Amino acid sequence: MFKKQYLAIASALILTTTLIPTSSQAATGTKNLQAKYNNIKVIYNGAAVPTTIEPFIVNGTTYIPLRMMADVFSKDVAWDGTKYTITVKDKPNSQHASELAARDAQIRTLQGTIDSLNKQITDLKNSKSSRDDDDDVQDDLDDLEDQLDSDYDDYEDIEWKFTLSGDEDDIDVEIAVDKDEFEDEYDAMDDSDFEDLVEKVVEDIWDEFEDADIEGEIVDSSDDDDELWDFSADASDEEITFDGSVIN
Missing domain, CATH: 3.30.70 (Alpha-Beta Plaits)
Incomplete structure (x- = not known):
């Protein structure tokens, strides 16, 4: 149990150290901390957020898995183990992308119609000009x-x-x-x-x-x-x- 707590605490500290900027260079190393587990749940819009890692409290601060909350807010999380860097960015919105693709297709169709109509207008103008020349x-x-x-x-x-x-x-x-x-x-x-x-x-x-x-x-x-x-x-x-x- 203590090993599980230690790993979770270490992970949380790494995430906290990376995401929260400090005014001086953070020290590296290992610290032994006391983590309190109390069956902490995260509720989002009235529904419990599932997680495989239980949130815990250290020195009065509650720590929750970053990836869990990233999923809640539709974010992608990437961990760079060589640089000890966590990158968080927006997830592609598949519905939004689908809507954009549909609109792009509609725009292309409309542009094709516009081009066709412009060609017809040009042909009519040329035809009228030709008829005018013939009449002259x-x-x-x-x-x-x-x-x-x-x-x-x-x-x-x-x-x-x-x-x-x-x-x-x-x-x-x-x-x-x-x-x-x-x-x-x-x-x-x-x-x-x-x-x-x-x-x-x-x-x-x-x-x-x-x-x-x-x-x-x-x-x-x-x-x-x-x-x-x-x-x-x-x-x-x-x-x-x-x-x-x-x-x-």
Whole structure:
């Protein structure tokens, strides 16, 4: 019994010496102390705290196992036998850690949703910008149509009707003539007259869209837009082709 008491007292003294700072260097060694056991119990929030080492009293001071109270207050206790040091720190709160992990997962999910929505917003803005650009190009093409209709409404005494479509890089051109209405005037034209018309129209288009490649045809509006001639123009080398032959 005395040996048990001695070991418990020694352990308590070591813990007390380590945890309570003193103004001078503590002495080391062994002391014989009288410990009083009186079936001391520790009650926490109305419940007895279990322990394998019974608390005891030395010189009017009650000593209880540090590890027992550390468990009560959710602390971790570590003993360094080489440095005679006790380290006490907070235990990881598994419930709290689980809640944090769940919140982190929720944040990642929300961030993914935000990123997806931001991408949709960017795509919509780009799409709107592209549509606006297309609308601007079409407005310019419509204006150019009106200008061509005005400039060539009496070319070779024939009224020519122009339709332009496409974008700033590729433009399709339809030049319509009513052969029934202007049969004599049309028949009086030779190949050079048509080539001259096409070359002038292409140059007018390049004045507005200098990088545009052009594909076009001359059609008979009185015969379901039957194709009469075809032509093309390559902006990179400014080459104009009419009915399969380069004309410039």
